[in-house]
Amino acid sequence: MKNKPIALLTDFGIKDNFVGVMKGVMLDIAPGVQFIDITHQVRPQNIREGAFLLKASVNYFPKGTVFLVVVDPGVGSERKPIAVKTENYFFVAPDNGVLSPVLENEKVETIMHLNNSRYFLDDFSFTFHGRDIFAPAAAFISQGTALEKMGTEISKIKTIDFSGVKKEKQSLQGEIIFIDRFGNLVTNIRKKELLDFSGKKGFKAAVKNREIKRLYAFYGEAEEEELFFCEGGFGFLEISLKNDNAQELLSAAIGEKVKLEVAGND
Amino acid sequence: MKNKPIALLTDFGIKDNFVGVMKGVMLDIAPGVQFIDITHQVRPQNIREGAFLLKASVNYFPKGTVFLVVVDPGVGSERKPIAVKTENYFFVAPDNGVLSPVLENEKVETIMHLNNSRYFLDDFSFTFHGRDIFAPAAAFISQGTALEKMGTEISKIKTIDFSGVKKEKQSLQGEIIFIDRFGNLVTNIRKKELLDFSGKKGFKAAVKNREIKRLYAFYGEAEEEELFFCEGGFGFLEISLKNDNAQELLSAAIGEKVKLEVAGND
Amino acid sequence: MKNKPIALLTDFGIKDNFVGVMKGVMLDIAPGVQFIDITHQVRPQNIREGAFLLKASVNYFPKGTVFLVVVDPGVGSERKPIAVKTENYFFVAPDNGVLSPVLENEKVETIMHLNNSRYFLDDFSFTFHGRDIFAPAAAFISQGTALEKMGTEISKIKTIDFSGVKKEKQSLQGEIIFIDRFGNLVTNIRKKELLDFSGKKGFKAAVKNREIKRLYAFYGEAEEEELFFCEGGFGFLEISLKNDNAQELLSAAIGEKVKLEVAGND
Numbered sequence: 177m178k179n180k181p182i183a184l185l186t187d188f189g190i191k192d193n194f195v196g197v198m199k200g201v202m203l204d205i206a207p208g209v210q211f212i213d214i215t216h217q218v219r220p221q222n223i224r225e226g227a228f229l230l231k232a233s234v235n236y237f238p239k240g241t242v243f244l245v246v247v248d249p250g251v252g253s254e255r256k257p258i259a260v261k262t263e264n265y266f267f268v269a270p271d272n273g274v275l276s277p278v279l280e281n282e283k284v285e286t287i288m289h290l291n292n293s294r295y296f297l298d299d300f301s302f303t304f305h306g307r308d309i310f311a312p313a314a315a316f317i318s319q320g321t322a323l324e325k326m327g328t329e330i331s332k333i334k335t336i337d338f339s340g341v342k343k344e345k346q347s348l349q350g351e352i353i354f355i356d357r358f359g360n361l362v363t364n365i366r367k368k369e370l371l372d373f374s375g376k377k378g379f380k381a382a383v384k385n386r387e388i389k390r391l392y393a394f395y396g397e398a399e400e401e402e403l404f405f406c407e408g409g410f411g412f413l414e415i416s417l418k419n420d421n422a423q424e425l426l427s428a429a430i431g432e433k434v435k436l437e438v439a440g441n442d
Numbered sequence: 443m444k445n446k447p448i449a450l451l452t453d454f455g456i457k458d459n460f461v462g463v464m465k466g467v468m469l470d471i472a473p474g475v476q477f478i479d480i481t482h483q484v485r486p487q488n489i490r491e492g493a494f495l496l497k498a499s500v501n502y503f504p505k506g507t508v509f510l511v512v513v514d515p516g517v518g519s520e521r522k523p524i525a526v527k528t529e530n531y532f533f534v535a536p537d538n539g540v541l542s543p544v545l546e547n548e549k550v551e552t553i554m555h556l557n558n559s560r561y562f563l564d565d566f567s568f569t570f571h572g573r574d575i576f577a578p579a580a581a582f583i584s585q586g587t588a589l590e591k592m593g594t595e596i597s598k599i600k601t602i603d604f605s606g607v608k609k610e611k612q613s614l615q616g617e618i619i620f621i622d623r624f625g626n627l628v629t630n631i632r633k634k635e636l637l638d639f640s641g642k643k644g645f646k647a648a649v650k651n652r653e654i655k656r657l658y659a660f661y662g663e664a665e666e667e668e669l670f671f672c673e674g675g676f677g678f679l680e681i682s683l684k685n686d687n688a689q690e691l692l693s694a695a696i697g698e699k700v701k702l703e704v705a706g707n708d
Numbered sequence: 709m710k711n712k713p714i715a716l717l718t719d720f721g722i723k724d725n726f727v728g729v730m731k732g733v734m735l736d737i738a739p740g741v742q743f744i745d746i747t748h749q750v751r752p753q754n755i756r757e758g759a760f761l762l763k764a765s766v767n768y769f770p771k772g773t774v775f776l777v778v779v780d781p782g783v784g785s786e787r788k789p790i791a792v793k794t795e796n797y798f799f800v801a802p803d804n805g806v807l808s809p810v811l812e813n814e815k816v817e818t819i820m821h822l823n824n825s826r827y828f829l830d831d832f833s834f835t836f837h838g839r840d841i842f843a844p845a846a847a848f849i850s851q852g853t854a855l856e857k858m859g860t861e862i863s864k865i866k867t868i869d870f871s872g873v874k875k876e877k878q879s880l881q882g883e884i885i886f887i888d889r890f891g892n893l894v895t896n897i898r899k900k901e902l903l904d905f906s907g908k909k910g911f912k913a914a915v916k917n918r919e920i921k922r923l924y925a926f927y928g929e930a931e932e933e934e935l936f937f938c939e940g941g942f943g944f945l946e947i948s949l950k951n952d953n954a955q956e957l958l959s960a961a962i963g964e965k966v967k968l969e970v971a972g973n974d
Contacts, residue, residue, distance in 0.1 A: 185459075216456075233462060394517065
């Protein structure tokens with residue numbers, strides 16, 4: 177039986193040898209296993225960004241994929257290393273909330289506290305659990321080891337709140353939750369939320385005192401240098417600038433508020 | 443029969459989850475398919491840079507490789523998604539000229555407009571055709587689906603001009619078309635063009651008012667801190683600075699002119 | 709018999725097509741071979757940094773792995789391309805010292821000067837031996853070609869000194885040899901060296917005029933914004949700043965001295 181593919185998402189960057197070493201460890205346990213890098217450029221120790229990127233990626237992967245997620249500011253402290261089996265996937269991560277958004281959409285079957293050191297790397301360290309605990313766990317799961325052998329079952333994981341769109345009668349307030357390579361500002365507002373809210377009256381929106389008047393189906397519809405909404409690849413409304421970089425124009429950062437109001441009368 | 447390898451060349455960067463998600467999509471269609479990343483750091487939406495890097499890479503790959511090329515400023519507009527079969531390779535890309543330089547050297551057999559939505563991702567978007575059209579197409583081709591099923595045959599692609607070296611009697615003018623990680627300035631002038639032009643008389647060259655006097659066979663021949671020509675790995679003349687970074691010394695950018703004249707009398 | 713995995717460590721970066729092209733070349737020789745990227749972000753032409761990252765990575769990989777190491781400031785000059793077989797691994801690299809630290813721990817069996825051009829790429833260049841000599845050699849070794857066919861046996865490699873911790877009666881002086889993505893300053897001092905030196909009396913240390921008083925088992929033990937020692941994933945003492953970036957605080961660079969003295973009387 178073939179090893180299941182392992183998809184990696186970390187904040188380890190690609191300058192150091194951290195990711196390569198984790199793959200070496202996994203290859204030793206599960207020869208020939210296929211690795212897919214989702215990203216290693218999560219901002220250092222930013223659990224929310226890791227959680228967002230994971231949630232936005234998982235459904236595109238084949239059933240059975242093992243997700244190895246290491247964004248771990250609490251390495252060496254009391255936070256538990258965990259593995260989660262859902263109807264479709266496996267997840268290995270620290271129990272710090274990074275899995276909570278993605279598991280909202282998954283049918284969870286088993287949650288294990290990974291505390292059986294038989295499945296750790298022999299030379300165990302206090303500072304690099306990615307290599308010593310998480311990578312071996314992902315590799316053992318990939319080649320078919322039952323989760324039940326690897327630790328103690330627990331009933332719930334640490335959660336973080338991720339919805340956060342505030343709805344009032346005349347306004348709706350979201351925020352920027354991610355900025356992509358092209359400078360598109362990904363908000364936490366879904367297209368449907370905007371349309372339900374504005375109805376037939378239309379909307380006016382603002383971010384950093386700049387107005388956004390239009391929602392387009394794709395980039396090509398916008399005017400040159402126009403700031404506009406578009407439903408991006410993540411499934412959320414994104415603020416884009418035609419043929420340019422919205423993030424640079426606005427000096428916008430993650431966390432910036434995005435406010436929508438119902439338009440007067442169009 | 444084994445899946446053909448897929449080589450990726452995009453401007454998606456590696457910070458976001460774009461490339462990982464495309465690979466997840468492809469793995470679901472073509473389990474175990476091997477991916478090779480050429481680069482994902484093409485400058486955003488720079489078709490000419492993508493075209494250059496593709497042309498400079500293709501011949502080093504095994505026959506049958508599927509090249510998935512996504513540099514796509516016109517996503518969502520009228521530009522066609524296409525797949526091209528040549529004697530040796532397959533190419534999947536937007537029809538915006540990015541394939542035109544590489545296909546000058548290839549024997550083209552079939553060009554398909556990818557318009558059969560049976561081979562698209564089910565949840566089709568207007569903003570991420572890399573994931574929704576191009577990645578599935580590359581994966582279907584990899585596992586042996588005939589191009590003919592995937593769309594409508596067309597007879598030609600959009601072309602961009604890429605030669606651009608201007609020859610006059612006493613001078614030859616090229617330009618910088620790429621700058622590598624080491625700061626070497628890749629020109630569009632071939633070594634043979636320089637030698638044919640200068641003959642036995644030798645040459646004198648200038649870029650940004652700095653003189654270049656010598657062409658060396660390899661870096662080691664140059665003097666310390668000397669600016670010189672070398673035939674680089676791309677098959678073009680490159681301007682290098684011994685033990686240092688030519689790009690930083692000259693503050694040179696892509697598009698900068700490089701002028702050669704025949705030397706007086708050596 | 710399956711191809712052996714190939715682990716890559718270079719200073720080629722990921723902006724250019726260098727690494728992708730090397731993989732294309734290898735795939736043509738050894739179809740389906742698995743590649744693991746250790747890193748391609750060694751600082752350009754920095755042999756010592758490459759040597760450090762290689763030594764810190766090798767033991768995590770399965771036996772039989774082929775390490776393709778290209779940090780090659782002398783490309784085209786007299787330095788030899790070599791391949792080394794040890795009890796556990798294979799190494800392909802320029803003979804410029806980059807292999808010397810890792811081979812201190814390995815039982816060397818054969819060292820070959822790779823000078824048989826039958827195993828080079830056909831279109832041989834003077835500037836990109838990574839593609840033309842080293843990548844083909846790694847691929848041929850991966851699929852089982854005997855080293856003996858590929859060149860002439862030699863008896864020793866070029867070495868570089870890498871220990872460098874100076875011990876005096878009352879002090880011990882090391883230096884920063886690597887800085888990771890999180891700003892942790894990796895020294896060349898091992899935990900055991902510190903403990904043997906300080907004994908029961910404890911130590912006081914300084915780097916760039918800042919004091920370091922404590923050695924912790926893991927990050928979580930430190931105080932907020934405290935500068936401290938920790939044994940990092942590389943097996944050396946690292947200087948870290950709790951919840952922050954030690955490199956930025958200290959504007960520290962590689963080569964900076966780290967001085968330890970025995971504490972007065974604790």
